[in-house]
Amino acid sequence: MKIILIVLVSIFLSSPFLGHSQFRFSETIQHSKAATDTQASLFFIDFWATWCGPCVYASEYLSVLQKQYPDRFYVVSLSQENPEIVKRFLKKRPTDLAVSIDYEGETFQTNNTKVLPYGLLVDINGKILWKGSPTDFKKEDLDFHLSQHSKQKEVHKVFKIQKLKEEVFEEDYIPAEDFEMKLLRKTNYENLETSVIGDYMLYKGTLKSIIAKEKKILESQLQIAPALNKNYQIYIKKGTNGLLSILDELKLDLYHTETTGEVFLLDISKLTYWDTQQIDWGKNTAEYLIDDTQIQGDNVTFEEVMYQLSLILKLPIVTTGAEPDKEKHDWLIHHRFYNLMLTDLEDTYGIKASKTMERFKTYSILKKTP
Template sequence: MNIKASLIILLCVSFPFVGSSQIRFSETIQTSKTATDTEASLFFVDFWATWCGPCVYASEYLGVLQKQYPDNFYVISLSEENPDIVKKFLKKNPTDLAVSIDYKGETFRANNTRVLPYGLLINANGTVLWKGSPTDFKKADLVKYLKQNTRTKDVNKVFKVQKIKQEVFEADYIPSADFEMKQLKGETYETLVRNSINGYIHYKGFLKNIIAREYNILLSQVKLESNLNKTYEVYIKKGTNATFQILDELKLDLFHTQSKGDVLMIDISNINYWDTNQIDWGINTAEYLIDDSQIQADNVAFKDVMYQLASVLNLPVVTKGGEPDEELHDWQIHHRFYNLMQSNMLDTYGINATKEPGSFKIYTIRKKTP
C-alpha cells in the first residue's frame, strides 16, 4: 500500500464556535479571485499554515470547489502565522482563494484547532453546518447545503477584520547550543506547539504539556503545582533527551509512582513493523494524519505513534513483550471502533492490543529542596 502526498493531516477533536456573532480576523491578505461576489449563503473557513505541506493540497481542492461554485459560496484560507510569513509564502505558492490572518489565534482557539488542515462550513447566520478535513467536504455536500441555506450575507459582515499591532517578522531562529530554554512572559498556549526547525525540536507551551510530550504520556499522568506550570519556549537538538535538562534548568525534581486503572496493553512480542515506504507525504510536512477514525503517520517512531493513540483514546498505553525499536516507520491505525482497532493492529503489525486493568506511571514534579 502506498499512500501519496494527497493525504491530509489534521486533528480537531472539539468543535465549539462563535455562534451567530462575527468571526474576527486580524488582517485580509487577499480577497477571492474566483468568487463572483462578496455576498454568499455559505462560507468555508480553511485552517492552514505555511509549514503544513498537506494544507497546500487541501487548499487546491477547495479552490476547485470555489471555481465550480463561484456564486453563494466563499472560501477563506485562515492562518495564525505572522502575515509577512504568509505573504512571502504566497509569492511562491499563489492561490485564487481569499486569504486572511488570525494572528492572535482567536478563531483557532475557539475551535480547538490542533493539527492542520481543518475546515468549517458556516451559513450566513454564523451557524456551523459541517466540520472536518477539507478534502472530506464533497461536491454533493456543498450542493445539499446550498439548497438548505438560501439567505445571503456580505462576507465583511460575517468575518470582521480587526487590525492589531503587527510584530516584526524575523527569520527562523537558529539555536547556538544543543538545549535552549526561556520563559514566555504574558503568553499562554491552550495546546502545545511542537515542530522541527533546523535539526531541533521546538516547543512552545506550558511546562506540563512539554514534559508529557517528552515522555509520550497523557497530561493526566503529570502532576505539577499550578504555580510551577508556566509557559516556556524550548529548543532541543534532535536525538537528545531534554527532560532532565529542563528540570535542572528550573531546579525541579521528578518522581514517579504507579497508579492502577484501565490501560491499553500493547503486546509487541510478534510485532511486524512497516518500513518507511508505505506513506510518503514529502519533505518538511507534518508527521501525522489524525481524524475521527484513524491515525496515519509518515516516518514516526513507535513511542510517538503510541502517544498519539493514547491521546485520542485518553487511555494510558503500556507495552509488554519486549522493547520497541527506535527506528522510524509508517503507520495506519484505526481508533474509532475498538474491535476494528484490535483487528487492524493485529493483522497489519502483529500487535495485540487489549483494554484491561493495569498499572501505569504517574510523574510528580516539585521544587528541589534546598
C-alpha cells in the first residue's frame, strides 16, 4: 500500500571545517516542545533511527540539554526513514525535540554518517563547531560555544523552506519466510547497506560483503570469484542461520585456510567479563553505540564486540590463552588512542593485546561440485 504525502523540502546551509555543504530536510514531523523561543544561537542536528536503541538514549540526553537551554539552543532529530515509521515510533516513544526527515538521505551521505547515533553542532551561519556521538557532547562544551556565539537567528530562517514536492512512500515489506534472497541485477553497491525491519535484518550489497558480515570477518579475509560476487537483497529473520541459508540457496561452499600477516592478538587467559547490568538500553534496541572514541555494547557476545573492534582497526583479531564464552555481556572499549585502548582492555577485562605477525584464518567461496 502506498501513502502519498505532500512534504516541505527544507535547506539548511552550513560551512564545515573545509568547504560548504547542504543539509536538506524533506519533512518536519514535529516542532520542538522544549525550546521556548523561535530563535537560537546554536543548532544541533541529531542523526538517529527508530531501530537504533542507543539513538533513543542519545535523544533523551539531548532533550535534557534542550530543556536547560530553551532559548539559545535548538536540537533537531533527523532520520532518513519513512515518515510514517517515524510517526508510529513517536506515538510509542514521544520526545520533546524537533523531529525532521532527511531529503533522500542527502544529509546523512554528505556528512558520511554511517554510525549512529551521530551529531553536529552548528552556528547560525551553518559552520560546524563540533561533531561526534551526541552523548559525548557535554554541558561544558555547550557553555563554551554559547560564550563564543551570542547572535541569534530565527529557526525558520536557518531551516528555510525551498519548495513543495510530492513524495511517494511505501510501507516496509515484511517477508513471509524466515529467509528471502533476491538478485539485484541493475544495482551496484560499493558499501553494504544494513537495516532492521521488525524481526528481520535486511542486507543490500555484494555477496562478499554480506557473507563477511554474517561470518564476522573482514572482507579482506574472504576470497570470491567476481562472477559469484553479485549484488543481493537478503532478509534474515532473527534466530535464523543466515550464512548457512545463503550458502544453501546459491549452492556454495565456504572453505578456510590460514595465512600469516599483521593481526591484533588478544591473550584472554585472564579474561574477566562484565555482566549485563552495566548498560541497559531496553528491549528490542540496537546492540551497539560506536563513535569516534569508543564501542559500547549492550548484551553482546565476545565474538560480536571483537568483530566491531576488528572493523575499526582493519585488522583480523586472533585470540590465545583460552576459549571465549558465548554468553552475552556489556562492553565499553576505548579505541581512538592505541596505547589507551591497550591499557583499557587489560585494566577493565584482563585482556593483554598487541599488534603482531601471526597466523589467521582466511576463507574462500566456491561453487559446490555437482
